[in-house]
Amino acid sequence: MQLSLTQPSSWILLLLLVMNLFLWKNVASVPMCAMRNARCFTFFEDTFELAGSLSHNISGEVSELFTEFYEALLKSGHMILNAWESPLENLVRELSATENVPDTIISKATNIKTKINAVQKGVNSLMSSMLQNGDEEKNNPAWSRLPLLQPGNEDARIRSFYGMISCLDNDFKKVDIYLNVLKCYMLKIDNC
Numbered sequence: 749m750q751l752s753l754t755q756p757s758s759w760i761l762l763l764l765l766v767m768n769l770f771l772w773k774n775v776a777s778v779p780m781c782a783m784r785n786a787r788c789f790t791f792f793e794d795t796f797e798l799a800g801s802l803s804h805n806i807s808g809e810v811s812e813l814f815t816e817f818y819e820a821l822l823k824s825g826h827m828i829l830n831a832w833e834s835p836l837e838n839l840v841r842e843l844s845a846t847e848n849v850p851d852t853i854i855s856k857a858t859n860i861k862t863k864i865n866a867v868q869k870g871v872n873s874l875m876s877s878m879l880q881n882g883d884e885e886k887n888n889p890a891w892s893r894l895p896l897l898q899p900g901n902e903d904a905r906i907r908s909f910y911g912m913i914s915c916l917d918n919d920f921k922k923v924d925i926y927l928n929v930l931k932c933y934m935l936k937i938d939n940c
């Protein structure tokens with residue numbers, strides 16, 4: 749039997765043929781896969797593969813950042829404590845040698861010095877257990893700029909005590925924050 753375009757079945761056949769041509773044309777112009785490492789990756793595989801390896805890398809980088817941040821806190825605390833060691837000794841000695849300084853102030857300063865030495869020992873042992881190269885920041889120039897006690901008359905000494913104690917106050921607020929954050933991290937305490 750001869751097919752004629754007047755017959756409905758002929759139209760369907762022609763339509764199928766044209767659609768097929770269209771499909772093949774699209775297949776030929778868009779590659780179905782990307783070759784990598786002698787493997788064919790489809791568009792979705794490729795996207796998942798790239799996004800997956802990138803997010804894996806980011807996750808690794810974030811945990812490195814996290815660890816480095818706490819190491820930096822510990823090192824900063826350590827640096828502040830070391831930098832204050834001898835200025836604090838001077839402060840206590842000078843306060844004791846200055847007339848009209850109440851005993852309560854001298855004993856408070858002595859007490860603070862003793863406690864700071866204890867914190868220093870604790871931080872040193874944290875440093876040696878948490879870090880391999882803990883001593884590298886010992887002489888950081890940033891912390892060699894502590895105010896010095898000025899010799900001179902009583903007014904100058906009072907001013908210099910004031911400068912030093914307010915600097916001590918600032919620095920130990922920092923140490924307090926660093927050590928608290930580290931404690932929360934190391935002991936995995938939530939909401940602190």
Ligand SMILES: *[C@@H]1O[C@H](CO)[C@@H](O)[C@H](O)[C@H]1NC(C)=O
Nearest residue numbers: 804805806807808809810812
């Ligand atoms: C993340 O990728 C970069 C290179 O793109 C690489 O240098 C780094 O080591 C990777 N990080 C991790 C944690 O895998």
